[in-house]
Amino acid sequence: MRRTLQLLALLLLLSTGVLWLATGANRGWTKTSVPVKHLDEVTGIEGIEYRPRFVPGLDFLGAVGFGAAALGGFSLFCRNPKTKEHTQP
Amino acid sequence: MKPKLLILTLFTALTGAGGAAPLDFDFKDPKGVNNITFKLDAPLEAISGSANGISGRVSFDPGNPAATKGRIVVASSSLTVSNPMQKEHMQSDKWLDVAKYPEIAFDVKELKNVKTEGEVTSAEAAGTFTLKGVARELNVPVKLTYLKDKLSARVPNLKGDLLVLRASFSINRGDFNIMAGQVEDKVANAIDLTVAIAGAAAR
Numbered sequence: 001m002r003r004t005l006q007l008l009a010l011l012l013l014l015s016t017g018v019l020w021l022a023t024g025a026n027r028g029w030t031k032t033s034v035p036v037k038h039l040d041e042v043t044g045i046e047g048i049e050y051r052p053r054f055v056p057g058l059d060f061l062g063a064v065g066f067g068a069a070a071l072g073g074f075s076l077f078c079r080n081p082k083t084k085e086h087t088q089p
Numbered sequence: 090m091k092p093k094l095l096i097l098t099l100f101t102a103l104t105g106a107g108g109a110a111p112l113d114f115d116f117k118d119p120k121g122v123n124n125i126t127f128k129l130d131a132p133l134e135a136i137s138g139s140a141n142g143i144s145g146r147v148s149f150d151p152g153n154p155a156a157t158k159g160r161i162v163v164a165s166s167s168l169t170v171s172n173p174m175q176k177e178h179m180q181s182d183k184w185l186d187v188a189k190y191p192e193i194a195f196d197v198k199e200l201k202n203v204k205t206e207g208e209v210t211s212a213e214a215a216g217t218f219t220l221k222g223v224a225r226e227l228n229v230p231v232k233l234t235y236l237k238d239k240l241s242a243r244v245p246n247l248k249g250d251l252l253v254l255r256a257s258f259s260i261n262r263g264d265f266n267i268m269a270g271q272v273e274d275k276v277a278n279a280i281d282l283t284v285a286i287a288g289a290a291a292r
Contacts, residue, residue, distance in 0.1 A: 028134075028135070029171075029174075029175060030172060032173050033171055034171060035171065038122075040243070042236070042239055042242045042251065043236070043251060043253045043287040044253065045122050045285045045286070046285065047121065047122035047123075048124045049121075050169055050171070057172075
């Protein structure tokens with residue numbers, strides 16, 4: 001049980017880190033939409049349209065880091081199942 | 090008969106050239122391209138976003154750009170940033186209070202230092218900028234581009250002209266009663282605004 005929780009915490013931390021890097025390592029707040037520019041040929045104005053997209057920021061990393069630490073800490077209170085003691089014949 | 094006709098023709102031509110009525114441009118963009126971007130660069134945090142709920146009318150005379158007058162309105166609720174919590178805070182009663190002050194407006198009274206080259210007019214627009222119920226006189230550097238007969242290129246089956254208005258200027262949120270003097274390390278006092286909008290005058 002203890003080992004499983006610790007592995008889960010590590011997996012959570014690693015997968016979030018990979019997700020953060022893969023989505024552009026945003027050092028600001030987490031975004032749920034991103035501005036997309038498109039040029040109007042006639043006027044030369046760049047229109048801005050917000051499209052839904054999840055971009056994790058440092059706040060998200062921090063929250064997951066805190067969660068993983070809590071999980072790891074909780075695991076210390078769990079005991080591994082007792083292994084059967086072998087007695088010498 | 091012939092001299093009379095000549096005088097009449099000359100009179101028509103002269104009054105037509107000199108007394109052309111100003112064109113009325115509507116800035117409610119059916120294509121939703123018109124936008125105003127804002128940027129706040131504080132020591133600890135940079136915030137940027139845009140607004141596209143733009144409307145208003147501008148009276149522009151291509152023969153006399155100095156006589157330009159009008160009003161541009163931005164719906165406060167159309168101000169958007171990428172973080173939903175930040176957007177909620179920005180629109181709350183603590184900051185912009187969009188429920189109580191649904192409009193941000195600039196009333197142009199006159200153009201100063203007008204310079205026209207071809208279809209482009211550069212000037213300073215003098216007028217009243219109203220934000221969160223506070224009105225202040227501002228001089229904003231603007232660039233107006235008059236695109237004659239270009240409306241049909243943008244909106245098929247509609248003949249007329251386009252007027253592109255561009256401006257970049259800064260305001261201080263403290264001047265407009267927006268959390269004056271507070272949390273300036275995270276939310277800068279200076280707000281940089283960039284306007285890029287087009288109005289249409291159909292015929």
